Amino acid sequence: MVKQWLKHWQHWRGQREDKIRPWQENSYLVLDMETTGLDPKQHQVISLGWVLIENGAIQLDTAQHLLLDSAEIDDESVGIHMITDADVLEQGRRHASVLRYLRQIMKDKVLVAHYAPLELGFLKSLWQTQPMPALSLHWLDTMQIEMQRRARAQEVIQEGGYRLGPCRERYGLPEYPGHDALTDAMATAELLLAQMAHYNHHDPSLQALLRTGGGRVRLATHKRITPDIKKPN
Amino acid sequence: MAAIDIPEVLKFIDTTPPFSALTLAQQKQLLTGVELTYARQGEKLDLQGSHATLHLIRRGACEIRSDKGGLVDKLADGDCFGVSSVLAQNPDGLQVVVLEDSLIYRFQKSGFQAVVQESEDFALFFAHTRSSRIRKLSRAHATDLATPALQLSTSISQIMSRELVSAAPNESVQQAAARMTEHRVSSILVVDQQRLVGIVTDRDLRSRVLAVGASSELPLTDIMTANPASIDPRSLVMHAQTLMSERNIHHLPVVDTDQIPVGMVTAADLLRHQELSPLLLINQINRQTSVDSLREVCQQLPTLIVNLILTDMKTTDIGSVIAAISDSLTRRLIELGFEHYGEPPMAFQFIVFGSQARKDQSLGSDQDNGLMLSRTPNAEESQYFAKLGAFVCEGLAECGIRTCPGDIMASNAKWRLTQQGWSEAFAHWIEASSPSSLLNASIFFDIRCVYGDDRAISDLISAMQARVAKSSLFLATLTRTATATKPPLGFFRNFLLESSGEHKHQLDLKHQGLALINDLARIYGLGCKQYRVSTKERLEQAARERLMSADIARNLMDAWDELNELRLQVQRQHWQNTGKPSAYLDPSKLSSLERKHLKSTFAIIADGQTAALQRYARGYA
Numbered sequence: 001m002v003k004q005w006l007k008h009w010q011h012w013r014g015q016r017e018d019k020i021r022p023w024q025e026n027s028y029l030v031l032d033m034e035t036t037g038l039d040p041k042q043h044q045v046i047s048l049g050w051v052l053i054e055n056g057a058i059q060l061d062t063a064q065h066l067l068l069d070s071a072e073i074d075d076e077s078v079g080i081h082m083i084t085d086a087d088v089l090e091q092g093r094r095h096a097s098v099l100r101y102l103r104q105i106m107k108d109k110v111l112v113a114h115y116a117p118l119e120l121g122f123l124k125s126l127w128q129t130q131p132m133p134a135l136s137l138h139w140l141d142t143m144q145i146e147m148q149r150r151a152r153a154q155e156v157i158q159e160g161g162y163r164l165g166p167c168r169e170r171y172g173l174p175e176y177p178g179h180d181a182l183t184d185a186m187a188t189a190e191l192l193l194a195q196m197a198h199y200n201h202h203d204p205s206l207q208a209l210l211r212t213g214g215g216r217v218r219l220a221t222h223k224r225i226t227p228d229i230k231k232p233n
Numbered sequence: 234m235a236a237i238d239i240p241e242v243l244k245f246i247d248t249t250p251p252f253s254a255l256t257l258a259q260q261k262q263l264l265t266g267v268e269l270t271y272a273r274q275g276e277k278l279d280l281q282g283s284h285a286t287l288h289l290i291r292r293g294a295c296e297i298r299s300d301k302g303g304l305v306d307k308l309a310d311g312d313c314f315g316v317s318s319v320l321a322q323n324p325d326g327l328q329v330v331v332l333e334d335s336l337i338y339r340f341q342k343s344g345f346q347a348v349v350q351e352s353e354d355f356a357l358f359f360a361h362t363r364s365s366r367i368r369k370l371s372r373a374h375a376t377d378l379a380t381p382a383l384q385l386s387t388s389i390s391q392i393m394s395r396e397l398v399s400a401a402p403n404e405s406v407q408q409a410a411a412r413m414t415e416h417r418v419s420s421i422l423v424v425d426q427q428r429l430v431g432i433v434t435d436r437d438l439r440s441r442v443l444a445v446g447a448s449s450e451l452p453l454t455d456i457m458t459a460n461p462a463s464i465d466p467r468s469l470v471m472h473a474q475t476l477m478s479e480r481n482i483h484h485l486p487v488v489d490t491d492q493i494p495v496g497m498v499t500a501a502d503l504l505r506h507q508e509l510s511p512l513l514l515i516n517q518i519n520r521q522t523s524v525d526s527l528r529e530v531c532q533q534l535p536t537l538i539v540n541l542i543l544t545d546m547k548t549t550d551i552g553s554v555i556a557a558i559s560d561s562l563t564r565r566l567i568e569l570g571f572e573h574y575g576e577p578p579m580a581f582q583f584i585v586f587g588s589q590a591r592k593d594q595s596l597g598s599d600q601d602n603g604l605m606l607s608r609t610p611n612a613e614e615s616q617y618f619a620k621l622g623a624f625v626c627e628g629l630a631e632c633g634i635r636t637c638p639g640d641i642m643a644s645n646a647k648w649r650l651t652q653q654g655w656s657e658a659f660a661h662w663i664e665a666s667s668p669s670s671l672l673n674a675s676i677f678f679d680i681r682c683v684y685g686d687d688r689a690i691s692d693l694i695s696a697m698q699a700r701v702a703k704s705s706l707f708l709a710t711l712t713r714t715a716t717a718t719k720p721p722l723g724f725f726r727n728f729l730l731e732s733s734g735e736h737k738h739q740l741d742l743k744h745q746g747l748a749l750i751n752d753l754a755r756i757y758g759l760g761c762k763q764y765r766v767s768t769k770e771r772l773e774q775a776a777r778e779r780l781m782s783a784d785i786a787r788n789l790m791d792a793w794d795e796l797n798e799l800r801l802q803v804q805r806q807h808w809q810n811t812g813k814p815s816a817y818l819d820p821s822k823l824s825s826l827e828r829k830h831l832k833s834t835f836a837i838i839a840d841g842q843t844a845a846l847q848r849y850a851r852g853y854a
């Protein structure tokens with residue numbers, strides 16, 4: 001009992017220390033998704049792109065670009081495309097392996113996205129498609145960090161000025177023609193580095209960043225909608 | 234996934250030399266473990282430990298400074314740094330300071346070293362970058378000590394007054410005069426919808442209103458100077474001086490690219506900025522009415538040149554300034570000649586050759602010039618030009634520009650020719666192609682018109698270029714003649730010094746160094762479609778027309794700058810100590826670092842000579 005309590009306390013203390021050290025001492029997974037729409041309840045994720053930031057630098061070799069080329073298979077599309085049960089199984093397996101991979105990589109990292117609510121919403125719904133172990137993590141939103149910064153400086157930013165492109169432009173970052181998930185994840189990672197370099201003249205702690213534009217999220221599979229168990233009609 | 238698989242990374246690497254020339258496998262090897270970092274303006278980059286490796290700027294700007302803070306190099310998108318930290322554990326003590334926020338790729342040291350081992354071109358690229366920086370480094374050390382006595386290279390924005398006094402075009406003369414008095418200024422800008430449309434000065438009020446009894450109720454549009462000369466805030470003080478002296482004005486509005494006024498520069502501002510200026514000297518030259526008084530004014534010339542050398546003014550700019558002064562002096566002497574001998578009986582051009590044409594004169598340069606007459610003169614007209622030629626050349630000599638030992642001067646009947654005559658002379662040099670005839674004729678191929686209609690000279694040059702293009706033997710002979718003198722570097726890379734005489738154990742920077750680059754540039758310049766006369770412009774043009782590799786051209790230009798700067802410094806010291814502008818240098822007086830750089834400079838010239846022989850003299854040996 002005491003041992004367990006001590007373990008919890010150490011874990012809590014470790015996390016607290018992580019949070020007050022300079023931001024570079026944490027690892028970050030910068031994520032972008034390509035989706036069929038903006039509503040996680042209706043739309044699907046088509047592809048995922050991410051890159052890691054370690055020791056305050058983007059580790060280009062860690063970049064990943066994965067396609068989830070399965071829009072949800074419903075009865076109608078089975079009818080049209082003659083998708084068999086085997087296909088569905090195969091699809092599900094690939095889906096599951098991508099998610100397990102992502103979960104493995106996200107562990108112990110801080111998730112970063114530009115307009116994080118969208119990515120978080122889709123991650124939550126992805127977690128419902130497969131039985132997955134729960135995962136708790138910190139997240140940062142570069143858009144929210146940007147809004148806080150501009151509000152503090154009392155700058156007026158025009159409508160649309162918080163989209164990724166205009167935000168990058170304000171830091172003199174190059175324009176990228178592509179807009180796939182990987183390019184946008186890279187672009188977001190660069191934006192985060194720029195924001196950190198301009199953060200009140202010294203390196204902020206993760207704690208300070210979480211207060212400015214971030215939070216904590218728990219991803220878990222809701223037992224009720226596990227695919228194996230059909231809801232009674 | 235590897236870094237090279239990221240489309241944006243691959244695209245950048247694939248378009249940035251020297252990475253673009255690597256094979257895909259080498260690019261992949263280099264990019265393994267690459268990191269992307271962001272550095273903020275003003276940050277000093279740490280190049281120690283794992284950061285002691287190759288860096289490539291993706292976006293931004295940095296500068297490299299010596300440990301004492303002297304500027305060595307400025308870098309921007311696609312430029313690399315950190316090479317010396319890998320190849321030589323940064324013995325140069327260089328610092329990298331971020332000028333603008335920068336995104337920077339940081340490569341793994343091991344990958345870089347592996348690719349350097351594997352690709353010779355890649356390794357050479359960095360060796361060249363490094364040697365050129367080392368050269369600039371020694372220059373940075375030198376300028377640390379120089380005191381900025383004259384700063385013609387200061388930008389206008391630093392000396393202009395920003396307090397603008399302006400009026401609308403329909404305001405009355407009276408209103409404008411009142412405002413000028415109130416603000417105690419001698420001119421007012423006439424501004425319409427923020428844009429500069431005119432200027433009114435004290436002198437205008439005097440001569441265009443008071444003197445002619447005009448009404449003070451007139452609108453400013455009636456008396457202003459419309460569309461006045463103006464200057465960009467980024468221009469140099471030198472440009473403002475030239476513009477003012479050309480237009481004979483004393484007020485120069487400073488406008489941005491949209492013609493919106495941002496400041497004002499007056500002749501008084503410029504005077505305050507410097508006591509002895511080229512502009513002042515040119516103005517004085519233009520006002521003198523006799524050779525005696527010109528001689529007196531020109532006694533300031535060496536002091537002026539010494540001052541220019543003492544500042545960190547670029548050597549090419551020093552050359553332009555001296556050329557502007559010599560040109561003015563020549564023109565003034567021609568005008569005085571007219572006063573002595575009457576108006577010329579026909580149109581003519583006064584042409585200059587050699588260093589004055591190339592605009593790289595220095596202390597103690599001599600004159601090379603001639604006349605081009607618009608038709609064959611009769612006996613009396615011949616007499617006139619003989620007297621005029623002698624008058625100008627003797628006048629130049631009186632004013633400190635020595636007579637030419639080879640007698641290439643307008644005072645020599647041999648060099649007072651019609652366009653036809655000059656054309657034939659060039660035909661002779663080009664087609665005879667004997668090394669001995671070329672040896673003394675090469676300076677004629679550097680031509681510039683100082684007085685008279687420039688078009689006749691352009692025609693002469695085009696005809697000469699066309700003839701050169703048809704005679705490959707000529708360029709071969711010129712190349713062999715020009716490369717007969719080798720840079721003074723021995724087999725074991727020691728200096729070959731004068732073994733006897735007055736300059737025992739010394740190097741002749743002019744004849745053994747600079748002249749060799751001038752000769753190389755001339756060969757390529759004559760091979761180019763577009764005629765250029767200055768050495769650096771010729772090298773640039775040759776690289777543009779792909780007669781010469783960009784690397785060699787860049788290295789030769791760097792070498793030329795370095796030698797020229799060294800020569801000017803040496804000449805200045807000799808001049809101040811002995812009154813003689815000797816370009817001889819005793820290498821034992823240089824630091825070991827400087828000696829090393831001078832050797833690498835001579836090696837660059839030798840490379841250039843080899844390339845020229847390969848290109849122009851192959852098969853004619």
